[in-house]
Amino acid sequence: MRAPDRPRQRARVAIVARTTTSYVLLIFLCALFLMPFIWMLGTSLKPDSEVTRVPLTLLGSRIEWKNYERMWNTFPFGRTIINGLIVATLGTLLCLASSGLAAYAFSKLHFRGRDRLFLLYLATLMIPQQALVIPLFLLMNALKWVNTYQAMILPWAFNAFGTFMLRQFFMSVPGEFSEAALMEGAGHFSILARIVAPLATAGFATLTVFTFIMYWNNFLWPMIIASRPEMFTFPVGLGVFQGQFGTVWNLMMAGAALSVVPAILIYALSQRYIVGGLTISGLGGR
């Protein structure tokens, strides 16, 4: 009885040992991975005199919450956040509307050259932002749109990514539904609004998350087009703040910590859509 049991028991011990090692190693690596954030928080709470004290410690002799107040008062971050929210919200709405219409045409309508045109759309993903910003700046300058919201929003609202993503979702809405509605005399716009879009809300939610983040974090273009501080978006404000107080590390880190809040918030609220969006774009490439 005992002899045949022993190898099996040994195998079980080996599996438990391997699983435990795996978890311990993962937890260690994740902690290491998060160190920059931990270090950022620690520094942001240190008193001025202790920021560059050796040997390094994670926290100072006392927790200096005041640093956050100082950071907030030395730079008009509130205004940059409001600007960022306005730009990201309006830009996202515009992107959803234009991508939704285009995605419907690419998934539910039939016309000559449809798939070739869609490939051309996808090819525009190759165009670097840097290859566009010089003429865009000249255009906005000519329109007297420098330092305006529309200049920050319009250039990035029409992108192939949005059309691609919504098309992937629309494709999974069975054709029979729109077919039946067509038979009953419904127009394409009401089919999109009443049948396809409601069945693809996950697609719109996913695109909302990714577009919002894209606008919110965009740095190059707002930096070019916003020269007046009251038009700065959050990343631009942070960049200017760094230029002014670059060596006051505890205030710098407090500013950086400010940007982690929306990241956590967005992830907590929309984890499902982020994962879904990455999945569908990854598998859609097959």
Add this chain to the structure above:
Amino acid sequence: MSIINDLRSNGIRATSRRRGDAGIAFLFLLPNLSGFLVFLFLPILATLGLSLFNWPIIHPPKFIGLANFRQMFTADPAFGHVVVNTLVFVLAYVSVNVVIALAFAAWLTSIGPGSTLFRSLLYLPVLVTPVAVAMVWQWIYAPRFGLMNWALSLVGINGPNWLGSTDWAMPALVLMCVWQLFAQNMFIFVAGIQAVPATYYEAATIDGAGAARRFFHITLPMLSPVLFFGITMTLITSFQTFDQVFVLTLGGPGDATSIMGLYVYSNAFRFFRMGYGASVAVVLFALVMFVTLLQFWGQRKWVYYEST
């Protein structure tokens, strides 16, 4: 894109072809197409046109033909460094990113509970404003009070002045970018691995294949289309890297980390040489296109598409 979807849309093809959707399709595409026209096609043409002009912003533009490109390749000593830096950055960043993302994807799909939590933690930096990330890493890389050199000193290594050294600034930039963004690929690869039918693994296990063999003979070939997608997208975006390098090093020290995405900006908006900036942008675009086409050409050799 997949066959199932094509079959689905075939269902309404018969009726709608008779109706003719071209008119309505044009209306649906109009907002997006006009946006593309104004904010994408015209600007890219304008960039091409501008590259043929000498335009120091305070003077009127002067047509100079290909002189900008001639200057770039023969008379601008910085440009050669910038191209080499860009290629080094892209190669190092993309390969390290993909290898780490793949390793973590394979690892996290093999463990039981908790994998979602680990994935979420690793994804957090992706969402954080790159400007903020670069500020934090600037502090980490500080030579005397930085976390990095402190950690190295624990194992007896006397760390370099990361961002002040022409040898170490580029690796420092790559490390930071990989840290911030690899989880994006990790998520895509996890989805790809989870889409591999479990029966393949069961059959292989019965045949006595170990974990390594299963990875190299099942996971990797089945994942290759997703891998191709991830590599292509990462390549395209890495050529455009700007925010991180702008804040972390501004191309320095010297031009050790000056890459094309930054060089376009510096020429056009710091030195106000609009024409020259545009011509660098043209070379950048050509390079992205060339590398992407190379990818598509090369995929026939290693990407495995299921024939069903």
